[in-house]
Amino acid sequence: MLHQYFTVKSYGESEINIERSRFITYVKRVETEEAAQEFIQEIKKKHWDANHNCSAYMIGENNLIQKANDDGEPSGTAGVPMLEVLKKRDLKDTVVVVTRYFGGIKLGAGGLIRAYGKATSEGLNATGIVERKLMRIMKTKIDYTWLGKVENEVRSSHYQLKEIHYLESVEIEAYVVEGEKEQFVDWMTELTNGQGEIVEGDVEYLEVNI
Numbered sequence: 213m214l215h216q217y218f219t220v221k222s223y224g225e226s227e228i229n230i231e232r233s234r235f236i237t238y239v240k241r242v243e244t245e246e247a248a249q250e251f252i253q254e255i256k257k258k259h260w261d262a263n264h265n266c267s268a269y270m271i272g273e274n275n276l277i278q279k280a281n282d283d284g285e286p287s288g289t290a291g292v293p294m295l296e297v298l299k300k301r302d303l304k305d306t307v308v309v310v311t312r313y314f315g316g317i318k319l320g321a322g323g324l325i326r327a328y329g330k331a332t333s334e335g336l337n338a339t340g341i342v343e344r345k346l347m348r349i350m351k352t353k354i355d356y357t358w359l360g361k362v363e364n365e366v367r368s369s370h371y372q373l374k375e376i377h378y379l380e381s382v383e384i385e386a387y388v389v390e391g392e393k394e395q396f397v398d399w400m401t402e403l404t405n406g407q408g409e410i411v412e413g414d415v416e417y418l419e420v421n422i
Contacts, residue, residue: 224339
C-alpha cells in the first residue's frame with residue numbers, strides 16, 4: 213500500500229463552451245479498469261446523441277493501467293491531452309469522460325488539444341482533489357473523568373481525531389503516522405497520568421482535501 217497518493221473525491225461534473233461546442237466533463241474515482249469502463253459506457257449511453265465521448269483513466273499504485281480514447285476526434289487530440297492532465301496532477305484511480313456536442317466551428321488539432329485539456333482540468337477542479345495518507349488508528353480507553361481534557365488536547369494537537377466511542381469507559385480513536393506511534397503513546401501516557409489504556413488499531417487511509 214502506498215503511504216500517500218492523490219485522487220479525486222468521488223464524483224463530479226462540469227461544462228464549458230468553446231466556439232459554440234459544448235464540452236461536458238464527468239469525473240469519478242475508480243479502483244479497477246472494469247469500473248472505469250462501466251463508467252465510460254454509462255456516460256456514452258447517457259449522451260448517445262453526442263458527437264464524441266472521449267475518455268482517459270489512470271489506475272493502480274504505480275499507474276500500471278493508463279488508457280486514452282479519442283472516440284472519433286483526430287488521433288491524439290482528445291484522450292491523450294486528457295490523460296496528460298491526470299499525469300500532471302499525479303492522480304491515481306481516476307477516470308474522466310468529456311462529452312462534446314459540436315457547435316459548427318472546427319477548432320483544429322491545437323484547439324482540440326487545448327479544449328479537452330481545459331475541460332478535464334475544469335472537471336477535476338469541480339470534483340475536488342484529496343490526498344490519501346496511510347495512517348495507524350491508535351485507540352485510548354479512559355475513564356469519563358478524563359474525557360474533556362483528552363478530547364481537547366487531541367483536537368488541538370497535530371493528531372487527527374477519528375471517533376469517540378461512549379461505552380463503559382470512553383474510547384478515543386486518533387489517526388497517527390506509522391512512524392509516530394511510540395511518540396503518541398508517550399504523549400498520551402503523560403496526558404492521562406498513565407491512566408489510559410492505549411492499543412494499536414487497523415491501518416487505513418485518511419483523506420485530506422487539497
